[in-house]
Amino acid sequence: MRRRLATLANARLPRDLHPVAWWLWALGLATAASFTTNPYLLLLLIGVACLAVAARRSAQPWADSFRIYLWLGVAIVAIRVLFRILLGGGDGGRVLLHLPSIPLPHWTLGLRLLGPVTQESLLAGLYDGLRLAAIVICVGSANALANPKRLLRSVPPALYEIGSALVVAVTVLPQLADSVRRVRAAQLLRGGETGRVRGLRRLMVPVLEDSLERSLALAAGMDTRGYGRTAGATARERRTTGGLMLLGLGAVCAGVYGGLDQTTPAWLGRPMLVLGVLVSAVAIRQAGRRVVRTRYRPDRWRWPELVVAASGVAVGAAGWWISxxxxxxxxxxxxxxxxxxxxxxxxxxxxxxxxxxxxxxxxGSA
Structure with missing residues (x-):
């Protein structure tokens, strides 16, 4: 009993949570956001993501990238509302602003520029933009909380090459945030032009160059260490794995089509989708046997990881049920x-x- 209590207590000691748990939690929030346009619920989801990042972010460079996602969310909402105004504010409802209407040619399928701006059209643009912004911010919270290098170790062996490319792509934005901080500090020490336009030009060129070089260095380092290196396999094994992969992909496509089209037979929907997922899992496991790699101190799943992942799944399921x-x-x-x-x-x-x-x-900062 004492040993079990000690194990439970040790799980709460300061450490990095499993990155897959953070991604499951964030994807659950993003799933719930995709099933609603309720602004109160979307703002609460954004608030939860901000609270998690503020309380559990580390001192690593990727933790500073969350503010970029916040500004990106603000830009998404502003652009969505602006396009509502530019492409016609709506015909029915309470008019808030009278703007001259500019008709467009007939091949634009009824679109026009400007026109009366109604309250309903602005709210529709605000709700849609807020939903997309919430999804982006929730995904950004996972990018700020999860260690991308440790995430690569959790990728299935068969998907290791794809995982390496994804990790390089995911680390571009965190590396960009870290590059902005370092280049800005170096420019303050050197002095020089401080105007907005000229200062931005002096900042962006070295930032983009530095972030790209660091991402390429990460890719080169992974390639040097043999990430995704495969062992020999017979021609029969390669044909079997490829056939199973194609069969599973075809079944998944047929299942998705059957679920979207209500006129198709019942067996073409969920049963075909489940069959495709199972066949793809068998193919991935079969292909993973050809990947030769070792793990140093593999990440373990403890009860905090299970609670975080389960809460994300529960939020996503609740969002679907509400919709x-x-x-x-x-x-x-x-x-x-x-x-x-x-x-x-x-x-x-x-x-x-x-x-x-x-x-x-x-x-960490918390």
Missing amino acids: QHQLQVAYPSLTVAPTLSALALLAIAAAVVGALCSPRPLG
Whole structure:
């Protein structure tokens, strides 16, 4: 009993949480955001992501990239509302601003520039932009909390080459944030032009060059260490693995098509999708046997990882259920104030509790 209690207590010691747990948590929040246009629920999801990053981010360079995702979310909302105004503010509803209408040629399928701006059209643009911004910010929280290099070690062996490319792509934005900090500090020491236009030009060129060089250095380092190196395989094994992969991919495509098209037979939907996933899993496992690699101190899943991942899955499932059974909460009308249900508040609480159950990172800011 004492040993078990000591194990549970040691799991809460300062350490880096498993990166897959953070990604499952963030993808659960992003899934819930994709199933709703309720601004209150979307703002709560964004707030949870910001709270998790503020409480559990580390001192590593990728933790500073979250502010870039926040500004990107603000830009998405502003551009979405601006396009609503430029491409016609709507015909029906409460008019807030009268702008001259500029007709376009007939081949634009009824589009026009400007026109009267209605309250409903602005709210529709705001809700849609806020949903996309929430998805981007939730994914950005995973990028700021999870260690991308440790994430590469958790990729299945068969997907190691794809995982290496994804890790390089994911680390570009964190490396960009770190490069901005270092280049700005170097320029302050050197002095020189400080104007907005000229200062931005002096900043962007070395920042882009430095971030690209560091990402390429990461790729070269992984290649030197033999990431994704495969062992020999017979022609029969390669044909079997390739055939299973193609069969699974075809079954997944057929299952997705059957689920989107209601006129197709019932067996072409979920059963075919499940069959495709199972066949693809067998093919990935078969292909993974050809990848030769070793692991030094592999990451272990403990109870904080399970709680964080389970909370993300629960939030995503709750968002899907609300979109199917509580339409007024998931997709509020543009003429009345949005509302929240008890299930939505419980989902937000589960996301907060799951994030705070994670241990503090080593050398973190919290």
